Amino acid sequence: MTDLPVILDTPDGKLEVSVVRSARSRRMSIVVKDAAASVRMPLRGSYASAESYVRRMSGWIAGHVAKQREDLVKKQRGFWLWGECYRVVFARSGGRGHRIDGDALTVFCKEGDEAAACERLLRREVRAFLGRRFAYWERLTGRNGVKTMVTGAESYYGKCFTDRNEIRFSSRVARLPLRCAEYVIVHELCHFYVPDHSAAFYAKVARFMPDYAQRRKEMKEYYKK
Ligand SMILES: [Zn+2]
Numbered sequence: 001m002t003d004l005p006v007i008l009d010t011p012d013g014k015l016e017v018s019v020v021r022s023a024r025s026r027r028m029s030i031v032v033k034d035a036a037a038s039v040r041m042p043l044r045g046s047y048a049s050a051e052s053y054v055r056r057m058s059g060w061i062a063g064h065v066a067k068q069r070e071d072l073v074k075k076q077r078g079f080w081l082w083g084e085c086y087r088v089v090f091a092r093s094g095g096r097g098h099r100i101d102g103d104a105l106t107v108f109c110k111e112g113d114e115a116a117a118c119e120r121l122l123r124r125e126v127r128a129f130l131g132r133r134f135a136y137w138e139r140l141t142g143r144n145g146v147k148t149m150v151t152g153a154e155s156y157y158g159k160c161f162t163d164r165n166e167i168r169f170s171s172r173v174a175r176l177p178l179r180c181a182e183y184v185i186v187h188e189l190c191h192f193y194v195p196d197h198s199a200a201f202y203a204k205v206a207r208f209m210p211d212y213a214q215r216r217k218e219m220k221e222y223y224k225k
Contacts (some may be wrong), residue, residue, distance in 0.1 A: 003047055006039070008052040010062035017054050017061060019047065028053050030061055035068040036112040037061045068115075079118065080222065081125065084175030090114050099126070119152055126150045128167065129181060137182070141189040143210050148177035157219075158184045160191035180219040183212055197204055 002018035013165050018038040025040045079088040098121050099106045109117030114212035130148050153170040160167050167188045173181050186209045192200035205212045
């Protein structure tokens, strides 16, 4: 049996809070994700108690949903992909993944799944980019068999784990112009030779990518986009 969502009246209109029962929930908690709110509760909890809990928390819930919506809208206004800024349109049907027409980027996803769909898009793009370019740079820098992983990290573009022969790339790499993304690959591959950011390290980078300094400078303009 599914519980009906609790409907809250907020300054922004009616807000649905879905009720999710789970064996793992020991007590009630509110989750707001991708501008959608839910209350998690134990399997045998009473609906009435969940409803009154949601009503007690209504101000907090409405505030968080509004904030996350705003972030999504900001994203829609300018979505950076490979150094270009697109206007995002979310479509419920008519395709899969995404489509680009001029300056419009259409993302196909379910309602409430917008932010997650954008993140999936970025990761797909980074994986495809690595599929096209990583082996080339591996050969050029004299490495092979380096494992790659794409993460949602906010704190780095790339991170090299020399002991595991692995490089992790953030989905944010897909926000950069391609030439900067290529620099991220070379930068991380060079860490297998020199782990720190010393002059020796950059000399190594320059050997494989003579114009790396320019690319690195350009990259800084895209930081946090
Ligand atoms: Zn580094």
